[in-house]
Amino acid sequence: MRISYYIYYGLVTIVETLMRMFPFPAKTGYQRIGNPDENSPVLLTCNFHLTILRLKKATRGLNYHLLVANSKGINVWCAATGDSLNNHSVVSVIKTSGIEDKVNHKNIILPQLAAPGIESKVIQKRVGWKILWGPVDAKDILDYFEANFEKSAEMKQVEFRFVQRIEMAIMWIFLAAIVLMPIWGPLFKLEAAFLLAQICLIYFLALISFPLFERIFLKEVEKKKAFLTLGNLVVFLINLVYASIGVVLYVVIYQKDYSWMLLRWCIVSFLLVLLVNMELKGSSSTYKSDSHADKLFDVEIDLEKCRGTGICVDVCPRNCYVLDTEKKKITMPRKKYCVQCSACIVQCPFDALYFMNRKGDIIKPETVRKFKLNLMGKRN
Numbered sequence: 001m002r003i004s005y006y007i008y009y010g011l012v013t014i015v016e017t018l019m020r021m022f023p024f025p026a027k028t029g030y031q032r033i034g035n036p037d038e039n040s041p042v043l044l045t046c047n048f049h050l051t052i053l054r055l056k057k058a059t060r061g062l063n064y065h066l067l068v069a070n071s072k073g074i075n076v077w078c079a080a081t082g083d084s085l086n087n088h089s090v091v092s093v094i095k096t097s098g099i100e101d102k103v104n105h106k107n108i109i110l111p112q113l114a115a116p117g118i119e120s121k122v123i124q125k126r127v128g129w130k131i132l133w134g135p136v137d138a139k140d141i142l143d144y145f146e147a148n149f150e151k152s153a154e155m156k157q158v159e160f161r162f163v164q165r166i167e168m169a170i171m172w173i174f175l176a177a178i179v180l181m182p183i184w185g186p187l188f189k190l191e192a193a194f195l196l197a198q199i200c201l202i203y204f205l206a207l208i209s210f211p212l213f214e215r216i217f218l219k220e221v222e223k224k225k226a227f228l229t230l231g232n233l234v235v236f237l238i239n240l241v242y243a244s245i246g247v248v249l250y251v252v253i254y255q256k257d258y259s260w261m262l263l264r265w266c267i268v269s270f271l272l273v274l275l276v277n278m279e280l281k282g283s284s285s286t287y288k289s290d291s292h293a294d295k296l297f298d299v300e301i302d303l304e305k306c307r308g309t310g311i312c313v314d315v316c317p318r319n320c321y322v323l324d325t326e327k328k329k330i331t332m333p334r335k336k337y338c339v340q341c342s343a344c345i346v347q348c349p350f351d352a353l354y355f356m357n358r359k360g361d362i363i364k365p366e367t368v369r370k371f372k373l374n375l376m377g378k379r380n
C-alpha cells in the first residue's frame with residue numbers, strides 16, 4: 001500500500017511537473033481528511049490535482065475538513081492572480097459542500113497565496129465565514145496547526161528554491177522539446193537529440209544559477225529599469241557561455257571544423273540563448289517578466305487611511321511590511337522585494353494601499369480588485 005502510494009505520487013509528480021503549463025483539474029467539493037469532528041479546522045485549496053496530492057501528503061496524521069474550490073485546474077497563486085480562483089469559487093464551494101452542517105464554527109483557512117484573488121470582506125459579507133490566511137507552503141501546515149494557527153515569518157514568504165528552479169527547468173525543457181523537436185527532427189536528423197541536450201543544459205544551468213543573477217536583478221528592480229539592463233546583459237552573456245559549452249562539445253563529439261554545419265550550430269545555440277533569456281525572470285516566483293509594463297508600478301501607503309490592522313503583513317509573500325504596533329501604522333522597509341502580487345492592496349480593509357508609477361499615475365484599490373492587476377493576472 002505504502003509503496004504503491006509512493007509510486008503513484010512519484011509518477012503524478014513527474015507527469016504534472018512536465019506538463020505544468022497545462023491545467024490538471026481535480027474534483028471539487030468536500031473531503032474528510034483523517035477523522036474530523038465539528039470542532040476541526042476547515043481548509044480550502046484549489047482543484048489543481050498536484051496541489052491536493054501534495055497537501056494531503058504534507059498533512060498526513062491531521063484531522064480536518066477539506067474544501068476543494070474550482071480554480072479551473074490551476075495552482076493557487078496563478079489561479080488567484082489570474083481570476084480563476086476568486087470570491088465566487090469560495091462562496092460556491094462553501095454553499096454547495098454542506099460544510100455548514102458539519103462544523104460548529106465559521107472559520108476557514110485559505111492558502112496565503114490565494115489573497116490576490118479572494119476578498120475576505122466579500123466572503124464574510126456573503127456567507128459569514130471568516131478567512132484565516134494559512135502558510136504559503138503545504139509543508140508548513142503541520143507546524144501552523146501546532147502553533148495554534150500562528151504563522152512564522154518563514155511560513156509567509158515565497159522563495160525561488162532549488163527544487164522549484166529544477167521544476168521550472170524541467171517544465172520549460174519539456175515544452176521546448178515538444179514544440180521544437182517536430183521542426184528540428186527533419187532539419188537536423190540525429191543531431192536534433194544533441195540540440196535537445198543543449199537546450200536542457202542551458203535551461204538547467206540558467207535556472208540553477210539564478211541566485212548569481214538575483215543580486216543584479218534586485219538592484220535594477222530598485223532603479224525601476226525595464227528590458228535593456230546590465231542584469232539582462234550579464235545573464236545573456238553567462239547563458240552564451242553555457243551555449244558555447246554545447247557548441248564545443250558538439251565539435252569534440254562530431255569532430256567538425258569551421259564548416260557551414262558549425263556556423264549553423266552556433267546560430268541555433270544563439271537563438272536558444274535568446275529564448276531562455278526572454279522569460280528567465282518571468283519563470284521565477286520572485287520577479288516579474290520584463291514584458292510586463294506594470295512592473296514599473298510600486299505599492300504606496302496612504303498613512304492617513306492606515307489603521308494598523310496588520311493584514312498586509314499577514315498576506316505579503318515577500319515580507320515587505322513592518323507594523324508599528326504603538327503608532328498603529330505600517331512601514332515598508334523591504335519594498336524592493338515586492339513582486340506586485342497585489343495581495344496587500346486587495347485585502348487592506350481601509351483602502352490604504354495602492355499602485356503608483358514614477359509619473360505619479362495611480363491605480364486605485366477598487367481597480368486592482370476588479371481587473372486583477374498584479375504579478376500575472378488578467379489585464380483588461
Ligand code: SF4
Binds near residue numbers: 306307329351
Ligand atoms: S492592511 Fe491597510 S490598514 Fe491594515 S496595516 Fe496594512 S495598510 Fe494599514
Ligand code: SF4
Binds near residue numbers: 338
Ligand atoms: S507588498 Fe508587494 S509582494 Fe507584498 S503583498 Fe503587496 S504587492 Fe504583494
